[in-house]
Amino acid sequence: MEKQTVRVGLMGFGTVGTGVVRIIQAHQEDLQKQTGLGIEISKILVQNAEKSRSIPSMEKIVTTDVHDILDDEGIDVVVEVIGGISQAKDYILAALDRGKHVVTANKDLMALHGGEILQKAEEKGCDVFYEASVAGGIPILRALVEGFSSDRITKMMGIVNGTTNYILSKMSQEGADYAEVLKEAQALGYAEADPTSDVEGFDAARKMAILATLGFRVPMKLEDVDVKGISRVSKEDIAYGKKLGYEVKLLGLARRDGEAIEVSVQPTMVAKSHPLASVNGVFNAVYVHGEAVGETMFYGPGAGELPTATAVVSDLVTVVKNMKLGVNGRGMVAPYKEKILKEDSQKLSKYFLRMVVADKRGVLAQITQLLAEKNISLEQVVQQPYNNGQQAEIILVTHSAAKGDMDAVLTYMEEMDIVHEIKSCYRVEGGE
Amino acid sequence: MEKQTVRVGLMGFGTVGTGVVRIIQAHQEDLQKQTGLGIEISKILVQNAEKSRSIPSMEKIVTTDVHDILDDEGIDVVVEVIGGISQAKDYILAALDRGKHVVTANKDLMALHGGEILQKAEEKGCDVFYEASVAGGIPILRALVEGFSSDRITKMMGIVNGTTNYILSKMSQEGADYAEVLKEAQALGYAEADPTSDVEGFDAARKMAILATLGFRVPMKLEDVDVKGISRVSKEDIAYGKKLGYEVKLLGLARRDGEAIEVSVQPTMVAKSHPLASVNGVFNAVYVHGEAVGETMFYGPGAGELPTATAVVSDLVTVVKNMKLGVNGRGMVAPYKEKILKEDSQKLSKYFLRMVVADKRGVLAQITQLLAEKNISLEQVVQQPYNNGQQAEIILVTHSAAKGDMDAVLTYMEEMDIVHEIKSCYRVEGGE
Numbered sequence: 001m002e003k004q005t006v007r008v009g010l011m012g013f014g015t016v017g018t019g020v021v022r023i024i025q026a027h028q029e030d031l032q033k034q035t036g037l038g039i040e041i042s043k044i045l046v047q048n049a050e051k052s053r054s055i056p057s058m059e060k061i062v063t064t065d066v067h068d069i070l071d072d073e074g075i076d077v078v079v080e081v082i083g084g085i086s087q088a089k090d091y092i093l094a095a096l097d098r099g100k101h102v103v104t105a106n107k108d109l110m111a112l113h114g115g116e117i118l119q120k121a122e123e124k125g126c127d128v129f130y131e132a133s134v135a136g137g138i139p140i141l142r143a144l145v146e147g148f149s150s151d152r153i154t155k156m157m158g159i160v161n162g163t164t165n166y167i168l169s170k171m172s173q174e175g176a177d178y179a180e181v182l183k184e185a186q187a188l189g190y191a192e193a194d195p196t197s198d199v200e201g202f203d204a205a206r207k208m209a210i211l212a213t214l215g216f217r218v219p220m221k222l223e224d225v226d227v228k229g230i231s232r233v234s235k236e237d238i239a240y241g242k243k244l245g246y247e248v249k250l251l252g253l254a255r256r257d258g259e260a261i262e263v264s265v266q267p268t269m270v271a272k273s274h275p276l277a278s279v280n281g282v283f284n285a286v287y288v289h290g291e292a293v294g295e296t297m298f299y300g301p302g303a304g305e306l307p308t309a310t311a312v313v314s315d316l317v318t319v320v321k322n323m324k325l326g327v328n329g330r331g332m333v334a335p336y337k338e339k340i341l342k343e344d345s346q347k348l349s350k351y352f353l354r355m356v357v358a359d360k361r362g363v364l365a366q367i368t369q370l371l372a373e374k375n376i377s378l379e380q381v382v383q384q385p386y387n388n389g390q391q392a393e394i395i396l397v398t399h400s401a402a403k404g405d406m407d408a409v410l411t412y413m414e415e416m417d418i419v420h421e422i423k424s425c426y427r428v429e430g431g432e
Numbered sequence: 433m434e435k436q437t438v439r440v441g442l443m444g445f446g447t448v449g450t451g452v453v454r455i456i457q458a459h460q461e462d463l464q465k466q467t468g469l470g471i472e473i474s475k476i477l478v479q480n481a482e483k484s485r486s487i488p489s490m491e492k493i494v495t496t497d498v499h500d501i502l503d504d505e506g507i508d509v510v511v512e513v514i515g516g517i518s519q520a521k522d523y524i525l526a527a528l529d530r531g532k533h534v535v536t537a538n539k540d541l542m543a544l545h546g547g548e549i550l551q552k553a554e555e556k557g558c559d560v561f562y563e564a565s566v567a568g569g570i571p572i573l574r575a576l577v578e579g580f581s582s583d584r585i586t587k588m589m590g591i592v593n594g595t596t597n598y599i600l601s602k603m604s605q606e607g608a609d610y611a612e613v614l615k616e617a618q619a620l621g622y623a624e625a626d627p628t629s630d631v632e633g634f635d636a637a638r639k640m641a642i643l644a645t646l647g648f649r650v651p652m653k654l655e656d657v658d659v660k661g662i663s664r665v666s667k668e669d670i671a672y673g674k675k676l677g678y679e680v681k682l683l684g685l686a687r688r689d690g691e692a693i694e695v696s697v698q699p700t701m702v703a704k705s706h707p708l709a710s711v712n713g714v715f716n717a718v719y720v721h722g723e724a725v726g727e728t729m730f731y732g733p734g735a736g737e738l739p740t741a742t743a744v745v746s747d748l749v750t751v752v753k754n755m756k757l758g759v760n761g762r763g764m765v766a767p768y769k770e771k772i773l774k775e776d777s778q779k780l781s782k783y784f785l786r787m788v789v790a791d792k793r794g795v796l797a798q799i800t801q802l803l804a805e806k807n808i809s810l811e812q813v814v815q816q817p818y819n820n821g822q823q824a825e826i827i828l829v830t831h832s833a834a835k836g837d838m839d840a841v842l843t844y845m846e847e848m849d850i851v852h853e854i855k856s857c858y859r860v861e862g863g864e
Contacts, residue, residue: 023582023724033649033768034581131579137725139579146578147563147571149466150455150745217465275731278710283727292455292738293569295715299707300728310724313582327757336465 005038006320009069009100011045011091012082013053013062016105016132019309020079021055027313035320043069045082070094077319079312080104089113096120096128101328103315105132105308111206111222114213115335125329127322129315134207135160135284137307138300139314144214144288151290153215157429158252160207162282162302163191163198164230168248168267169280172238178231190282200229201250201265208252211286212263216256219335226264233267237424240354240395241269244380247277251429262342266427269352269397274430344404350379350428351406353396356386358418366418367394374405391420397428437470438752441501441532443477443523444514445485445494448537448564451741452511453487459745467752475501477514502526509751511744512536521545528552528560533760535747537564537740543638543654546645547767557761559754561747566639567592567716569739570732571746576646576720583722585647589861590684592639594714594734595623595630596662600680600699601712604670610663622714632661633682633697640684643718644695648688651767658696665699669856672786672827673701676812679709683861694774698859701784701829706862776836782811782860783830783838790850791817791824798850799826806837823852829860 008024010017024031024039031039046062053059069075070091078095080088080102088109092102093116102121104110110117110130121128131141135158144153159165163185170181182199185191197203205225212220230250238248246269254263270277275297279285284302289295301307322328357363364383371378377399386393398406406425413419440456442449456463456471463471478494485491501507502523510527512520512534520541524534525548534553536542542549542562553560563573567590576585591597595617602613614631617623629635637657644652662682670680678701686695702709707729711717716734721727733739754760789795796815803810809831818825830838838857845851 019724027582027584030584030649031582137722138728139575142574142579143571146750147574147746148742149749150459150463151742152459152462217462275707275710278707290569290742292451292742294733294736294739296570296730296732298728298730301726304726306724307726310580310583310722314579317581318578325757325759325762327759330757 003037005040006077006323007040007042007075008316009043009045009072009075009078010041011066011069011078011080013044013046013058014081015305016081016308016312017044018054019305020081020312021058023306023309023313031317035317036324037320039316039320042075043072045069066091070098075100076323077101077103077316079316080106081312083108085109085112089117092117093120096124096126099124099126101127101319101323103312103319104128104130105312106130107133107203107206107210111209114210115219121329127319127328129318131315132308132311134210135286135298135300136302136304137310138284138286138298138302139311140211140286140298141214143298144211148288148290148293151292153288153290154256155289156211156215156254156286157276158204158208158211158284158286159249159276159279160252160284160286160302161198161204161250162284163195164204164250165279165284166190166282167199168230168233168238168250171233171235172242172247175235175239177235178233199231201227204250204252204265208254208263208265211252212254212261213335215254215288216261216337217335218261218337218339220263220339224263224339224341226266228266230267234424237354237426241352244352244395244397245272246270246352246428247272248426249276251276253429257342257346259340260342260346261340262347269426269428271429271431276430344407345402347403348400349403350400350431351398352426352428353398354423355394355413355419356391356421356423357394358420359385359390359392360418363392363418364394366416370409370412371398374401374409376401376405376409435469437472438509438755439472439474439507440748441475441477441504441507441510442473443498443501443510443512445476445478445490446513447737448513448740448744449476450486451737452513452744453490455738455741455745463749467749468756469752471748471752474507475504477501498523502530507532508755509533509535509748511748512538513744515540517541517544521549524549525552528556528558531556531558533559533751533755535744535751536560536562537744538562539565539635539638539642543641546642547651553761559751559760561750563747564740564743566642567718567730568733568735569742570716570718570730570734571743572643572718572730573646575730576643580720580722580725583724585720585722586688587721588643588647588686588718589708590636590640590643590716590718591681591708591711592684592716592718592734593630593636593682594716595627596636596682597711597716598622598714599631600662600665600670600682603665603667604674604679607667607671609667610665631663633659636682636684636697640686640695640697643684644686644693645767647686647720648693648769649767650693650769650771652695652771656695656771656773658698660698662699664856666856669786669858673784673858676784676814676827676829677704677863678702678784678860679704680858681708683708685861689774689778691772692774692778693772694779701858701860703861703863708862776839777834779835780832781835782832782863784858784860785828785830786855787826787845787851788818788823788853788855789826790852791822792850795824795850796826798848802844803830803841806833806841808833808837808841
């Protein structure tokens with residue numbers, strides 16, 4: 001007898017888990033029409049079985065014992081939304097071992113152990129989908145794997161962390177300080193009490209590792225991503241950037257030239273004419289450049305109960321369709337290209353540089369001379385009085401320069417008497 | 433013996449056809465890795481077999497006889513990029529009859545006869561994909577069918593015609609006249625010698641019919657789409673719109689409230705804060721609102737040899753993967769919901785209205801009184817001298833009003849002595 005209903009074990013009943021249950025309940029009929037099968041949540045793994053839930057009808061199927069899900073042969077699919085790394089990894093590997101398909105929203109896990117998990121899935125002929133792990137409600141992973149399957153992606157730039165984008169947008173709109181806006185974001189629930197993972201760029205780095213792996217089809221690791229957060233972005237930098245035509249964004253960047261790849265996350269001056277510059281608040285966006293397709297951008301909510309849950313349930317629909325067709329475990333293409341990371345001399349971009357210098361004749365000439373020696377030419381230069389005219393402030397935007405050269409210049413400048421302080425240095429994107 | 437190479441019959445060797453050949457040639461190895469099968473263009477249907485081609489190696493496989501493709505049992509997939517309607521339809525139906533899968537970029541055909549073609553495909557167990565038919569390089573159809581499979585889409589707004597968006601962007605940026613910019617666009621090849629299909633909104637209407645069918649899962653027909661083009665948009669309207677915070681865009685709109693649907697294409701005042709307002713030039717964008725996911729937007733090139741060809745080849749990759757898995761003909765979900773079209777009284781939106789009136793006391797009071805009687809309230813009102821103070825100009829932005837009421841008001845105003853001319857009336861979107 002053919003299966004009529006797919007039984008799902010849900011691990012985690014927090015915000016996203018609740019959203020998953022709500023969407024499955026609300027769209028039961030639509031889901032049935034699309035997949036030809038019913039979808040039933042059979043068991044829900046929770047930490048505290050006594051806690052009352054916002055969906056009371058589900059209280060009777062909660063369990064605190066993961067084996068109630070893992071050892072139930074009638075459960076076909078595990079949806080993991082507990083988060084964290086080591087426990088989630090154990091559960092997912094155990095589920096795959098027992099032939100259960102997996103949908104997860106866990107970016108930390110997929111960025112760190114995606115390779116191992118996908119390999120196990122392949123061995124077992126199981127599906128593993130994780131659309132919700134990057135940019136919540138935006139179906140960007142499908143776009144990379146399927147929509148652009150015939151193209152060669154050369155560059156991805158992402159605003160993939162809502163917390164930092166909220167903070168930077170507010171700083172830009174209100175001319176406010178970082179510390180002030182962070183406090184406000186924490187009060188509103190947009191930033192965690194310990195905001196390190198967001199503001200230092202680690203969250204964005206995990207997502208960029210996932211995007212680069214899928215987009216470039218190389219096995220990127222988290223430690224391959226250069227990371228710098230936003231905690232040192234000042235309102236002055238934002239104001240000067242604006243004057244020169246830029247918005248500061250925490251930008252994830254994955255770029256391929258020839259076969260050499262760089263992946264990084266850093267606060268970046270984005271030209272206002274670029275569509276990423278107007279992505280504000282908690283929204284996310286991923287810009288993708290393909291050799292043939294050219295420029296595309298995907299915009300939407302990066303987090304939130306229902307957007308994330310929508311991505312999870314859409315993955316679940318794919319698993320169920322695959323079950324119906326008997327083709328699980330063959331959806332994703334494992335990375336098949338060798339990873340070649342760029343040297344710093346191959347990482348090219350424009351730079352925005354702000355520094356305080358001595359107010360003496362010839363200072364600007366010395367600075368530009370130093371840059372010229374490293375083959376760095378200038379697109380814009382502003383010099384103005386600083387500290388009541390006792391010093392001068394110089395703001396430079398360079399033409400394309402190698403990171404290695406730029407780093408060398410900065411190191412040298414630190415030692416120059418005439419350079420009193422290097423206030424900031426940003427990568428510049430989107431202005432070509 | 434299992435098949436090693438999928439043989440493709442290409443119908444059409446113009447811009448897009450050439451792009452398809454180039455992409456398949458350039459990415460042969462990548463495509464093989466992804467699908468496990470080689471992809472070979474076996475025959476190309478052309479009108480003139482003598483013409484020399486930009487890819488000379490292909491000249492030996494061109495034919496002017498469609499039966500060389502249709503009757504070749506070794507050809508598994510037909511890629512149709514000849515365009516037009518009746519011939520393309522005959523060829524596609526004939527290909528499906530012979531069990532060949534079909535990829536097409538033909539929006540005209542799919543908007544008019546999509547139902548019949550998909551039904552035939554279902555009967556024959558064949559795939560039909562048409563991602564390239566809407567918004568060229570943007571994988572929006574996949575997003576609707578798969579990415580948002582678990583959500584309920586309530587609204588789609590699209591800038592889906594590059595020609596008109598180029599014209600309106602130029603008019604906005606340069607304060608130029610419609611006729612002037614149209615001529616320029618024709619000289620640049622962005623507009624056809626006969627631009628009717630683009631500027632009168634018919635092209636956009638076809639794409640919106642396709643989007644609404646997939647997004648709402650109802651069988652929308654082209655005649656269900658209300659269409660108004662841009663040929664009467666004036667630079668004055670654009671300038672006034674800007675002052676009040678709007679950009680004029682030719683917007684395709686598909687909206688569902690409850691089960692009732694409206695689909696239209698018209699020049700629309702789009703609030704500058706909305707991401708669609710900054711989509712300029714020949715770029716396309718589709719904004720999708722889902723109940724759970726909230727706001728998303730997909731941005732990219734709407735046309736062009738390589739973007740369109742990328743979408744075609746990505747569809748071809750899906751067909752080939754499906755062949756490998758033996759699951760063709762089950763990818764798309766046929767529309768399964770009953771079509772319920774809104775009455776004009778159910779079509780709600782804000783309106784922008786500009787008119788020239790007599791410069792007499794009490795005129796504005798009479799106008800606003802008339803609107804109030806139809807329960808239309810105002811968000812913004814500007815009155816200013818016109819024609820050297822001999823008349824007055826009134827610009828109104830209403831709160832949400834029913835199209836039926838607005839039409840009645842306009843009809844009534846036409847008859848009022850104090851209203852000398854109704855200059856323009858636009859739907860307003862994106863400002864909520």
